[in-house]
Each structure stands twice: as structure tokens, then as C-alpha cells.
Amino acid sequence: MEDDQNSAPGSVQANKLGGARKGADGQNAAKRLQTELMHLMTSPAPGISAFPSADGNLLKWRATIEGPDDTPYAGLTFKLSFEFPSNYPYAPPTVLFLTPIYHPNVDFSGRICLDILKDKWTAAYNIQTVLLSLQSLLGEPNNASPLNGEAAELWEKDPTLFKTKVLERHKDVDED
Amino acid sequence: MPPPNTPEEGVLPVTMSYRRPREPVYSRRYSYRRTSTGPSVSPPPPVRLPTPPPAPSPSVPDAPRPSSATRRCSSKCQCIPKLDYQSLDYEVPVDPALQCPICHTPFHQPVTTRTCGHTFCSECLDRSLETQPVCPIDRQPVNPSRDLFRARVISDQLERLKVKCPNKGCDEVCTRELVVSHFDLHCDHTLVHCPDPFCNLRIPRADAQPSSGCLHKNTPCQYCGADVMIADLESHYDDSCSGHTAKCSHCNAIVVRHHMEKHLAKECLGREIHCKNMEYGCQVLDRRPIVEEHERLGCVFEAIGKLVLQRMEDRARIEDLEGRLRTMDARAQRAENTSTSPSSRPRMGSNSFMPGFAPDANIDAGPRTPAGNPAWRSPEDYMLVQFERLEAKIEDLQKMTWEFDGQQAVRQLNDALRMQEQIHELSNRVTALSLQVRSLAVNAQQQSNAQQRNGSSGSPSTSSSGTGGPGTRAPSHEDGRRYHSNPPPRRNSDGRGQHPPRL
Numbered sequence: 001m002e003d004d005q006n007s008a009p010g011s012v013q014a015n016k017l018g019g020a021r022k023g024a025d026g027q028n029a030a031k032r033l034q035t036e037l038m039h040l041m042t043s044p045a046p047g048i049s050a051f052p053s054a055d056g057n058l059l060k061w062r063a064t065i066e067g068p069d070d071t072p073y074a075g076l077t078f079k080l081s082f083e084f085p086s087n088y089p090y091a092p093p094t095v096l097f098l099t100p101i102y103h104p105n106v107d108f109s110g111r112i113c114l115d116i117l118k119d120k121w122t123a124a125y126n127i128q129t130v131l132l133s134l135q136s137l138l139g140e141p142n143n144a145s146p147l148n149g150e151a152a153e154l155w156e157k158d159p160t161l162f163k164t165k166v167l168e169r170h171k172d173v174d175e176d
Numbered sequence: 177m178p179p180p181n182t183p184e185e186g187v188l189p190v191t192m193s194y195r196r197p198r199e200p201v202y203s204r205r206y207s208y209r210r211t212s213t214g215p216s217v218s219p220p221p222p223v224r225l226p227t228p229p230p231a232p233s234p235s236v237p238d239a240p241r242p243s244s245a246t247r248r249c250s251s252k253c254q255c256i257p258k259l260d261y262q263s264l265d266y267e268v269p270v271d272p273a274l275q276c277p278i279c280h281t282p283f284h285q286p287v288t289t290r291t292c293g294h295t296f297c298s299e300c301l302d303r304s305l306e307t308q309p310v311c312p313i314d315r316q317p318v319n320p321s322r323d324l325f326r327a328r329v330i331s332d333q334l335e336r337l338k339v340k341c342p343n344k345g346c347d348e349v350c351t352r353e354l355v356v357s358h359f360d361l362h363c364d365h366t367l368v369h370c371p372d373p374f375c376n377l378r379i380p381r382a383d384a385q386p387s388s389g390c391l392h393k394n395t396p397c398q399y400c401g402a403d404v405m406i407a408d409l410e411s412h413y414d415d416s417c418s419g420h421t422a423k424c425s426h427c428n429a430i431v432v433r434h435h436m437e438k439h440l441a442k443e444c445l446g447r448e449i450h451c452k453n454m455e456y457g458c459q460v461l462d463r464r465p466i467v468e469e470h471e472r473l474g475c476v477f478e479a480i481g482k483l484v485l486q487r488m489e490d491r492a493r494i495e496d497l498e499g500r501l502r503t504m505d506a507r508a509q510r511a512e513n514t515s516t517s518p519s520s521r522p523r524m525g526s527n528s529f530m531p532g533f534a535p536d537a538n539i540d541a542g543p544r545t546p547a548g549n550p551a552w553r554s555p556e557d558y559m560l561v562q563f564e565r566l567e568a569k570i571e572d573l574q575k576m577t578w579e580f581d582g583q584q585a586v587r588q589l590n591d592a593l594r595m596q597e598q599i600h601e602l603s604n605r606v607t608a609l610s611l612q613v614r615s616l617a618v619n620a621q622q623q624s625n626a627q628q629r630n631g632s633s634g635s636p637s638t639s640s641s642g643t644g645g646p647g648t649r650a651p652s653h654e655d656g657r658r659y660h661s662n663p664p665p666r667r668n669s670d671g672r673g674q675h676p677p678r679l
Contacts, residue, residue, distance in 0.1 A: 124278060
């Protein structure tokens with residue numbers, strides 16, 4: 001199930017590829033992530049942040065996004081985990097919400113339904129663009145393909161109740 | 177659909193041990209030939225081993241070189257790992273617009289899409305197109321064989337940027353264009369094959385001397401006894417050697433054994449050392465801090481040391497000057513000898529018209545002199561004198577040439593002036609003559625006119641030649657004769673302007 005959730009064409013192919021390429025890829029992915037980290041540190045975008053997880057593995061990151069104003073998520077902060085494949089950026093990272101979130105396109109275990117994290121991923125995306133896309137997804141859910149049907153319904157019909165549910169569900173989690 | 181590039185096509189990191197031969201697919205696409213990688217492009221020539229094992233089948237040219245010594249480079253082979261452009265360190269930060277959106281490093285062999293005009297490193301885009309044949313930025317369909325072209329302007333611009341050599345320990349900074357050849361051919365830190373043909377490992381080029389043999393053999397560490405590769409000894413001493421530290425016998429500091437000598441010479445605080453002016457007579461011998469203090473306060477022998485150095489310098493200079501003086505003396509002596517000998521008077525003193533021919537006799541006389549003249553101590557001396565003489569002669573000739581040039585110029589100028597005067601005179605005469613000719617011609621015409629008129633009127637004596645106009649009455653023969661002396665043009669025009677009535 002988890003594989004289906006965030007699989008992209010690239011990741012399937014990567015598994016088939018030989019070992020030589022994998023080693024080179026790992027290095028390239030690390031290099032690319034380093035430049036991204038540098039970029040995020042030197043010119044941070046407002047409302048988002050990301051950093052490699054403490055164990056020094058560049059392929060696992062923690063990120064936060066702030067809920068955009070004028071949305072039910074205003075004032076809330078959400079933690080996410082990024083896991084990069086060794087052939088990143090040719091395959092998308094696996095992104096999960098660590099903070100429980102009530103959203104039409106996020107299920108209860110934090111998995112996200114977003115096209116650019118699946119078949120619409122291209123190598124030109126990066127952590128920052130993914131985070132910005134997720135931020136805008138908070139304000140503009142795609143109710144046509146919901147992971148959380150109830151949330152999709154309430155978003156249309158009862159914004160007040162939706163907001164209450166969002167606040168109920170939101171609670172800070174400690175880093176694991 | 178099979179991917180256009182095989183997995184082996186990927187970027188090989190610097191540390192990879194083997195190179196695979198390039199597939200031609202890549203260069204066929206957008207004519208990015210890997211010329212820059214220099215000799216590493218062609219697969220290395222195999223070396224025949226005493227007992228050659230069966231060669232790998234030709235149907236799998238892409239197979240990596242086996243680790244056993246079936247195919248390997250000669251010790252001179254320069255085949256080395258490919259330069260990794262993504263890890264290059266640029267001297268100045270590169271504009272983000274010149275960085276590939278995929279690898280986020282400055283473009284390497286950039287290609288641009290025809291459909292949407294986005295630019296990427298060719299390798300990055302290749303990888304991306306393997307998974308999806310669309311532009312990574314706007315998802316427009318891209319056909320790798322048709323829709324891409326080289327972005328030459330961009331690559332030219334980037335090749336000019338200064339980069340540091342990617343090898344650790346190398347300080348070389350050059351343009352990106354040149355760093356490839358530096359890395360491939362010149363850098364001492366590039367990993368090349370071990371000079372031992374049976375060793376498959378790599379070693380920095382500086383250490384890969386055939387004389388030093390294979391440095392990948394293990395040797396027992398002199399401190400801890402562990403088996404260590406010779407090439408790794410340095411780092412072994414620094415880090416992993418269990419017995420690598422020792423107590424300094426003088427200062428009780430813990431020192432890496434390998435650096436003990438350096439420690440004793442430069443750092444140890446307990447060992448007694450001499451003042452640096454010992455050779456000039458300073459007797460101070462004490463522990464480092466005291467000696468340093470002594471030196472700092474000013475050792476008296478320092479001044480003496482300076483004097484000694486100065487004196488040595490002076491002496492060297494004096495010797496040099498003496499040597500020169502000797503040569504000069506010898507030369508002067510020789511010159512004297514030459515000037516007293518009767519055959520040598522080539523100087524330009526004579527004021528004859530062609531003095532340059534005089535020294536010919538001297539040249540002819542030259543070869544005779546060494547035999548008879550005791551002043552020539554050696555053939556070199558003789559040649560030297562001859563040479564000097566010839567030089568003087570050339571100088572004389574040069575002066576003469578200049579003189580001649582001057583004379584010639586003056587003469588030419590005079591001639592030209594004279595000729596100009598003559599031309600002037602002649603032209604004046606011509607003008608005068610032409611005036612005369614014209615007046616004569618006019619007169620002749622007038623006369624013939626008058627005669628004609630007289631002949632046709634029939635009464636030439638009375639009614640003809642009313643040329644004078646109203647004021648001239650009854651012209652006579654005298655009149656006709658008189659206008660010889662009158663200015664012809666006026667008369668003529670008067671006559672024509674007022675023609676008398678014929679009746």
C-alpha cells in the first residue's frame with residue numbers, strides 16, 4: 001500500500017538499474033541535496049523550512065510549513081518528513097505529514113495525494129517547490145480525488161465544522 | 177521502451193576504480209563529443225601478460241574490466257576516472273540562471289529544448305527523459321533525438337569561469353575549459369593506475385613511479401606491527417596506529433611518533449636547543465622558551481651574523497670585479513699589441529673618397545699575423561681580436577654609408593632645384609610665345625577679313641570699313657594700315673558689333 005501511494009515512474013526504474021549506477025546516483029543525490037540545503041539556508045522562503053534529520057543522513061529530512069492565512073490552517077504549524085530515493089531528483093521524495101492534519105488530500109497516517117509527488121514529478125522540482133505546493137494545497141484542496149472523504153465533504157458544506165475538526169486534529173508531535 | 181542510455185552511462189564518480197568504454201549513442205544525439213576528457217575517451221590498450229587468459233567475448237564490450245588481470249592498462253596509461261563536473265568548486269559564485277534546474281550546479285554541456293527553450297545539462301536531461309519524455313520544467317513533450325540543441329553560448333561562457341582542481345591537496349585554479357586537461361594529464365593528485373601491472377588499485381600520479389614499485393603491498397607498521405598498505409602509511413600513523421603516539425622524552429608531551437622529529441626540531445619545550453646565531457659565536461644553549469626569549473630580546477651575535485653575511489657578499493662581489501678587471505686588462509693589452517703592429521690601421525682617419533676599401537689589406541694580412549706575432553697566446557685571442565677589428569670595420573662602413581646617403585641627398589636636391597628653375601624659365605617663354613602667336617593669328621585674320629570686305633563691296637575706297645562706328649568717319653587706307661598697331665581684339669569686336677551698312 002505504501003509503495004503505491006508515493007510511487008513514481010522513476011522509482012520503479014531505479015530498482016531495476018544496476019549497482020554501479022546506484023552508487024553514482026547516491027552521490028549525485030547527496031550533492032544535489034547539499035546545494036538545496038545551502039539554498040534553503042541562504043534564502044529561506046517565508047512559512048517553510050527544512051533540514052536534514054539529526055542522524056546525518058542527507059536522504060532523510062524534516063520540514064515544517066505554516067498554515068497560510070485565510071485558510072482553516074492559519075496559525076498552525078505542520079511537521080513533515082522527507083525521504084529521498086537514491087536516484088533523486090529523477091524520482092520524487094516520499095513526503096509524509098508527521099503532524100496529524102485534517103485535510104481532504106491527506107489520510108490519517110499522513111500520506112499525501114498530490115500529483116507532483118507522483119506521476120507529475122519532474123527533476124526540476126525541489127524541496128522548496130514541494131513545500132510551497134503543499135502549502136498551497138492546504139488552502140486549495142483537490143476535492144475531486146480525496147483521501148479523506150469526510151473532509152472533502154465538509155470543506156464544501158460546513159466550513160465552520162471543518163475548522164473545528166482541523167483544530168481538534170492538530171496537535172504537536174514530538175520528533176521521533 | 178528501452179531507455180536511451182544504459183545504466184552504465186551514468187556519471188562515474190572520481191573514486192570509481194574502472195572506466196567503461198563510452199557508448200556511441202550519446203555523441204550521436206547532440207554531437208557532444210567527449211573531446212574534453214582527452215585520452216580517457218578511448219578504452220585503454222591491454223597489456224599482454226605472460227599467460228594471457230581468454231579474452232572477454234567481443235559481444236559484451238560494455239562489461240566492466242574484470243578484477244583479475246585479464247585486461248589492464250600499461251603503467252604509462254593515463255586512463256583515469258572522469259572529471260566530475262558537479263563537484264567542481266567555482267572561484268566566484270555562479271549566477272543561478274546559469275545553473276541546471278536538475279542538478280543545481282553550473283551547466284555542463286548544456287542543451288536547450290526546441291519546444292520551450294529550457295536549458296539543462298545534457299546528462300541531467302537524459303536521465304530525466306528516461307523516465308518521462310517531457311521537459312522537466314513545463315512538461316512539454318520532448319523528443320531527445322529531435323527537440324534538443326546545444327546551448328553553445330552558455331557553455332562557452334561557463335568554460336571561461338575559474339574553478340579549483342577537484343583533487344584534494346591540489347591548489348591549481350584555472351578555467352573550466354582547462355581543468356579537464358589538468359586533471360587528466362597533469363595533476364599530481366589524480367588517481368592513476370598503480371605502476372605494478374598486477375595491481376588493480378589506483379594511486380596518486382605523483383606516487384606512481386615505476387621505480388617505487390607497487391605501493392599497495394602491505395608492510396608491517398614500525399610502531400604497532402599491523403599490516404598496512406604502504407600508500408596508507410601516512411594516514412595510518414596519523415590516525416589508526418595503536419602505538420602511534422609516544423611521550424616526548426624532553427617535555428612529556430604526547431606526540432604522534434611519526435612527527436616526533438618535527439616536534440623535537442620545532443615544538444618541544446623541554447629539549448635544549450642552540451641560539452640560532454650559534455654559528456656566529458653565540459654560546460646560548462637552553463630550553464626553547466628561554467632561547468626564544470633570548471632571541472627576541474636581541475642576541476648580540478645577530479649583528480655579527482649580519483656582518484659576516486655582508487662580508488661574504490662583499491667578498492663575492494670583489495672576486496667578481498677582480499675577474500672582470502683581469503679580462504679587461506688582457507683585452508687592453510691585446511688592443512695595444514694590435515695597434516702597434518704595422519698592418520692594422522683600419523681606422524676611418526683617412527679622408528680618402530673610399531676609405532672602406534683600405535682595410536681589405538688588413539684582413540688579408542690578418543691570418544699571417546698569428547704565426548708571426550707573439551702577442552697571440554691562443555687561437556681564441558686571435559679570433560677575438562679579429563672579431564673586434566671586423567666590428568670596427570662594420571661600424572666604419574656604416575658611418576660611410578650614412579655619409580654617402582647625406583651627400584647623395586644634397587646632390588639630388590641641388591639638381592632638382594636647378595631643373596625646377598629651368599622648367600620655370602621654359603614655361604615663361606612658352607607663355608610669351610603663345611601670346612605672340614595668338615596676336616599674329618588675329619592680325620592675319622583681320623587682314624584677310626578686310627581684304628574680303630574690300631573685294632566684295634566693289635567700292636573699297638569710300639563705303640567700306642565703317643569699323644570705327646559713328647565716331648569714325650570716312651576711313652581711309654591710312655586707317656586700315658593703322659590697325660596693325662591697335663589691339664586686335666578691340667578692333668575686331670568693334671567691327672563686328674557695328675557692321676556698316678553695305679549700301
